[in-house]
Amino acid sequence: MSNKPERVVPDLSVNIAGLVLRNPVMVASGTFGYGREYSEFLDLNALGAVMVKGISLQPWRGNAVPRIVETPAGMLNAIGLQNPGVEHYLNKDLPFLRRFGTAVIANVIGRTIDEYQEVVHRLDRADGADAFEINISCPNIKEGGIAFGTDREMAARVVEAVRSVTRRPVIPKLSPNVTDIASMAKACEEAGADAVSAVNTLMGMAIDVERRRPVLANVVGGLSGPAIRPIAVRMVWEVYRAVSIPIIGMGGIMTADDALQFALAGAQAVAVGTANFANPTASLEVLAGIEAYLKRHGEGSFAALVGRAHEG
Amino acid sequence: MRVNVRCEVPRQIELEVISHRKVALDHYEMELPRIAPFEDPAPGQFLNVACRDGGSLDPLLRRPFSFYRLTQESFSFIYRVVGRGTARLAKITPGCRVDVVGPLGSGYRLDDLDGEDRALLVGGGVGVPPLFHLSQELRRRDVAFEVAVGFASESYAIGVDDWETVGVDARVATDDGSRGYRGFVTHLVRERLEAGGVTRIFACGPRPMLQAVSRLAVHAGIDVQVAMEEWMGCGVGACLSCVCPVKEAGGVTLARICREGPVFDGSKVVWPDVQ
Numbered sequence: 122m123s124n125k126p127e128r129v130v131p132d133l134s135v136n137i138a139g140l141v142l143r144n145p146v147m148v149a150s151g152t153f154g155y156g157r158e159y160s161e162f163l164d165l166n167a168l169g170a171v172m173v174k175g176i177s178l179q180p181w182r183g184n185a186v187p188r189i190v191e192t193p194a195g196m197l198n199a200i201g202l203q204n205p206g207v208e209h210y211l212n213k214d215l216p217f218l219r220r221f222g223t224a225v226i227a228n229v230i231g232r233t234i235d236e237y238q239e240v241v242h243r244l245d246r247a248d249g250a251d252a253f254e255i256n257i258s259c260p261n262i263k264e265g266g267i268a269f270g271t272d273r274e275m276a277a278r279v280v281e282a283v284r285s286v287t288r289r290p291v292i293p294k295l296s297p298n299v300t301d302i303a304s305m306a307k308a309c310e311e312a313g314a315d316a317v318s319a320v321n322t323l324m325g326m327a328i329d330v331e332r333r334r335p336v337l338a339n340v341v342g343g344l345s346g347p348a349i350r351p352i353a354v355r356m357v358w359e360v361y362r363a364v365s366i367p368i369i370g371m372g373g374i375m376t377a378d379d380a381l382q383f384a385l386a387g388a389q390a391v392a393v394g395t396a397n398f399a400n401p402t403a404s405l406e407v408l409a410g411i412e413a414y415l416k417r418h419g420e421g422s423f424a425a426l427v428g429r430a431h432e433g
Numbered sequence: 434m435r436v437n438v439r440c441e442v443p444r445q446i447e448l449e450v451i452s453h454r455k456v457a458l459d460h461y462e463m464e465l466p467r468i469a470p471f472e473d474p475a476p477g478q479f480l481n482v483a484c485r486d487g488g489s490l491d492p493l494l495r496r497p498f499s500f501y502r503l504t505q506e507s508f509s510f511i512y513r514v515v516g517r518g519t520a521r522l523a524k525i526t527p528g529c530r531v532d533v534v535g536p537l538g539s540g541y542r543l544d545d546l547d548g549e550d551r552a553l554l555v556g557g558g559v560g561v562p563p564l565f566h567l568s569q570e571l572r573r574r575d576v577a578f579e580v581a582v583g584f585a586s587e588s589y590a591i592g593v594d595d596w597e598t599v600g601v602d603a604r605v606a607t608d609d610g611s612r613g614y615r616g617f618v619t620h621l622v623r624e625r626l627e628a629g630g631v632t633r634i635f636a637c638g639p640r641p642m643l644q645a646v647s648r649l650a651v652h653a654g655i656d657v658q659v660a661m662e663e664w665m666g667c668g669v670g671a672c673l674s675c676v677c678p679v680k681e682a683g684g685v686t687l688a689r690i691c692r693e694g695p696v697f698d699g700s701k702v703v704w705p706d707v708q
Contacts, residue, residue, distance in 0.1 A: 154671035158692070161442050161669070174673075182687065189666050189674035191518075194491045196666065200673050203687060347490045375490060398667040399483070399493055401445055401534060 138315030149394030195346030258296030361387025377410020477540030557638025583618025647699030
C-alpha cells in the first residue's frame with residue numbers, strides 16, 4: 122500500500138457565465154478556421170471550446186495578398202476577415218463542428234451595429250453557437266471592427282445590441298490598441314457583457330527595405346505570437362482589477378507556462394492562437410501542461426488559480 | 434469534377450536527417466526517412482518544416498517545401514536559403530531531428546493521364562523540385578514526358594544532371610546564358626509547343642513564368658497545371674493567408690494555395706494584368 126496522500130485528479134472545468142466547459146483551453150478565432158483543418162491533427166473533443174473564424178452577415182472577400190509576414194517571435198496578419206457569411210457557416214461549417222461535443226463560440230463581425238445584431242440573431246435562432254465572441258477589435262478592416270473596440274460608447278452600443286437578441290453568453294473581444302483597456306472592459310460589463318476576451322492583435326507594420334514599400338498589401342496588420350504575450354498578460358491583469366465578469370485570456374500563448382501566467386493574472390480560461398500555426402497540437406500540449414502543473418502543486422482545480430498573482 | 438491528388442492524412446512528426454548537402458549556390462537538399470505519413474506523398478504536395486532552434490520561438494512559422502526525390506527508403510526536398518528560417522535550416526547536420534508536418538496540399542492531377550499523353554514539365558529556379566518528383570511518378574505510370582528548366586545562371590542550376598536518372602535530357606535556359614539557352618525557359622516552351630506533340634504541361638516556378646506558360650498552353654489548347662507559392666501562416670488551410678483568385682463555375686473564388694492548391698489549372702487562375 123502506498124502511504125502517499127491520495128492524488129486527486131484536478132478539476133479542469135470552467136464556467137463562463139453559465140457556459141460550462143470541460144477544460145479552460147480554447148483555440149482562438151482566426152487561427153483554427155471552423156475546426157475542419159486541424160481535426161486532422163487533434164481530437165476537437167479534447168478542447169474546452171473552439172472559437173471559430175469571424176462570421177459576417179454576407180460573405181467578405183478579405184484583403185489582397187501579401188496578408189501575412191513573419192516578425193521576430195511573431196507575425197503580422199491582415200487577412201481582412203475573409204469568410205463565407207453566416208448562412209454558409211450554418212449550412213456547411215456548423216454541422217461538422219456539432220459532430221463533436223466541444224463548445225462552439227462564434228466570433229461575430231460587422232460593419233454596423235445592425236450587422237452584428239443580425240448575425241447574432243441568426244446564429245442564436247439556429248443554435249449556431251454556445252456563446253458569442255463579439256469582435257470589436259480587428260485592426261484589418263476599414264469599417265467596423267476596431268472602430269467599435271477603441272471607443273467606450275461604441276463598444277457599449279454593440280454589446281447592448283447583441284445582448285438584446287440572445288440569452289447565450291456575450292463576450293466582446295477587447296482590442297489592445299487602446300490607452301486604457303480596463304475602462305473598455307468596464308464599459309462592456311456595464312452594457313451587459315457576460316465575459317471578455319483579452320486581447321486581440323496589436324497593430325503593427327513591416328517595411329520591405331529593398332522595395333521601400335510596406336510588406337502587407339493592407340499596409341498595417343495585427344501582431345500576434347509570443348512577441349505580444351507580456352503585453353497581453355499585463356492587460357488581463359488590468360482588466361481583472363476593473364471588472365467582475367470572467368476573462369478569456371489570449372495573446373502569444375505557446376506553452377502551459379504562458380497559459381498559467383494568464384490564469385494567475387485573472388483569466389478564467391485561455392485561448393491558443395498563433396501557436397497552432399507553429400505546432401498543430403499546441404493547444405493539447407498547453408492543456409496537458411496545465412494538468413501536470415495542478416498535480417505538481419496539489420491544486421484541486423484550475424479555477425483556484427484564477428487571479429492568484431494579485432494576492433498579497 | 435476532377436479532384437487533385439491528396440494522400441495520407443497529414444501528421445506532425447520528428448524525422449532524423451539522413452543526408453543534407455549543397456546542390457547549388459544557396460541551395461540544399463535534405464533527405465529524410467520515407468516513413469508514415471510520408472510513405473507516398475503526391476507530386477506537388479509539400480511538407481511544412483519547423484526552422485526553430487530547439488525550444489526557441491523564433492523564427493515562429495514553419496517553411497513549406499515541395500518534395501524532390503523519392504527513393505526506396507527516403508524522400509528529400511530542396512530549398513534555397515533566402516532568410517532567417519532557411520539559414521537556420523542549412524545548419525542542421527545529418528543525425529539531427531527536424532520537426533515536419535505533412536504531406537500537405539493537393540498535388541498534380543494525374544487521374545486522366547494515359548499512354549497517349551506526352552507531358553512537358555516546366556520548372557523555374559527553386560520551382561524545379563516538384564517536377565522531378567512528378568517525373569518519377571510519370572515514369573512509374575509509363576507516361577512520356579520532356580523537361581524544360583530555367584535558372585538565373587548555371588551556379589543556381591539545381592538537379593540538371595538528375596534528369597538522366599528518369600531517362601530524359603532536360604532543355605536548360607539561363608538568364609545570363611551560362612548554361613543552355615540564354616533567356617527565359619518560356620522561350621523553350623514556345624519552341625517546343627510549335628513543334629507539336631505535347632498534350633499536357635506541368636509547371637512550377639515564379640508567378641510571371643507560370644502566367645506566361647499558362648497563356649502559351651491555353652493558346653495551344655493544352656491542359657496546364659501550375660504549382661503556386663505564397664507566404665503561408667498555417668499551411669493547412671485555417672489562416673487564409675495564402676489565397677489566390679481562381680475562376681470557378683459560380684465566379685471567382687479565393688482558393689487556398691496550401692489546401693485547394695498548391696496545384697491549380699493554369700487556365701483558371703486569375704493572373705494579374707500584364708502591360
